[in-house]
Amino acid sequence: MKQTRITEKLMYVEPDSMARFSSCAGLMVHSKKTIFIDMNLGESDARILLSQISPDAAVITHFHLDHSVWTHWAETDGVPVYVPAKEAAFLSSLDHVVAHTAGPLGYGEQWRAFAENTLGFRALSHFFSYDEDTVFLEFVPEMVVMATPGHSPGHTSFYFPDDRILFSGDLGLDRFGPWYGWQNCDIRDLVASLLRLDGMKIDLVLSSHGGMIQKGIPDLFTAKIKDVLRREHRIQQQLSAGKSEAEIIENGVFYPHKKKVPPPLKSFLTMWDAVMFQHHKDLLADGGLAAFFPELSEIAVPRQ
Numbered sequence: 001m002k003q004t005r006i007t008e009k010l011m012y013v014e015p016d017s018m019a020r021f022s023s024c025a026g027l028m029v030h031s032k033k034t035i036f037i038d039m040n041l042g043e044s045d046a047r048i049l050l051s052q053i054s055p056d057a058a059v060i061t062h063f064h065l066d067h068s069v070w071t072h073w074a075e076t077d078g079v080p081v082y083v084p085a086k087e088a089a090f091l092s093s094l095d096h097v098v099a100h101t102a103g104p105l106g107y108g109e110q111w112r113a114f115a116e117n118t119l120g121f122r123a124l125s126h127f128f129s130y131d132e133d134t135v136f137l138e139f140v141p142e143m144v145v146m147a148t149p150g151h152s153p154g155h156t157s158f159y160f161p162d163d164r165i166l167f168s169g170d171l172g173l174d175r176f177g178p179w180y181g182w183q184n185c186d187i188r189d190l191v192a193s194l195l196r197l198d199g200m201k202i203d204l205v206l207s208s209h210g211g212m213i214q215k216g217i218p219d220l221f222t223a224k225i226k227d228v229l230r231r232e233h234r235i236q237q238q239l240s241a242g243k244s245e246a247e248i249i250e251n252g253v254f255y256p257h258k259k260k261v262p263p264p265l266k267s268f269l270t271m272w273d274a275v276m277f278q279h280h281k282d283l284l285a286d287g288g289l290a291a292f293f294p295e296l297s298e299i300a301v302p303r304q
């Protein structure tokens with residue numbers, strides 16, 4: 001793992017590898033007490049850090065397994081776990097995870113096996129819920145909890161106003177752009193979340209999968225909305241050109257290079273691209289993203 005001291009209170013921790021959707025970068029916050037946010041570094045490093053630091057609380061930004069599976073080791077160590085209230089059921093039941101992710105898409109059994117055997121999912125029996133009204137008074141009173149849904153229904157970002165730092169979770173502020181590959185993702189919510197953050201006083205973004213972002217922050221949120229608009233435009237063009245849905249999905253919405261990916265990951269990438277395509281198709285049927293956000297008409301989207 002790589003630990004980067006950001007301030008006296010904040011330590012950004014990146015895993016050695018993020019292969020196979022198994023891990024993410026997290027944040028250690030040392031304030032009144034110590035909390036871990038999204039410390040899913042892989043079993044060995046996550047457990048080492050839990051035992052070395054003995055945090056007072058473990059928090060996750062959202063239920064996705066590459067952010068959440070470490071919490072059962074925290075629970076085993078007696079560390080209270082905090083989960084976004086809208087996603088609490090995902091932590092206590094793999095059946096619920098499967099039924100609300102890959103199950104309806106025809107990949108339930110593959111996803112269940114992957115979650116249990118590769119990612120090490122174990123249901124939690126005891127945890128706390130939080131939402132935007134929660135103040136982590138006892139632990140980190142200065143941390144602002146920001147609901148930033150869209151990537152998932154309860155996705156949350158954490159803002160540290162004293163240092164103008166945002167832990168952005170999976171908002172997609174990195175080079176990959178926003179991801180909305182499950183049916184309970186919502187492009188409109190995601191864009192609203194990005195617009196909400198646009199204009200905030202932020203000097204440093206700490207992301208879950210794209211490292212630290214320092215440059216170009218004033219334009220960052222608009223740039224990510226442009227990524228979404230560009231995808232919409234590309235899909236619209238292909239539909240107009242008479243391409244089939246299967247062709248468009250094979251060409252890629254988020255994953256353009258699926259051909260050489262080994263199973264079962266290749267089917268997961270195709271599944272996620274199919275869902276992202278469907279989200280765009282549904283939006284286009286309602287007039288496209290700009291129909292819901294008139295302010296976007298001022299954003300020039302570069303064609304490619």
Ligand SMILES: [Fe+2]
Nearest residue numbers: 062064151170
């Ligand atoms: Fe995620």
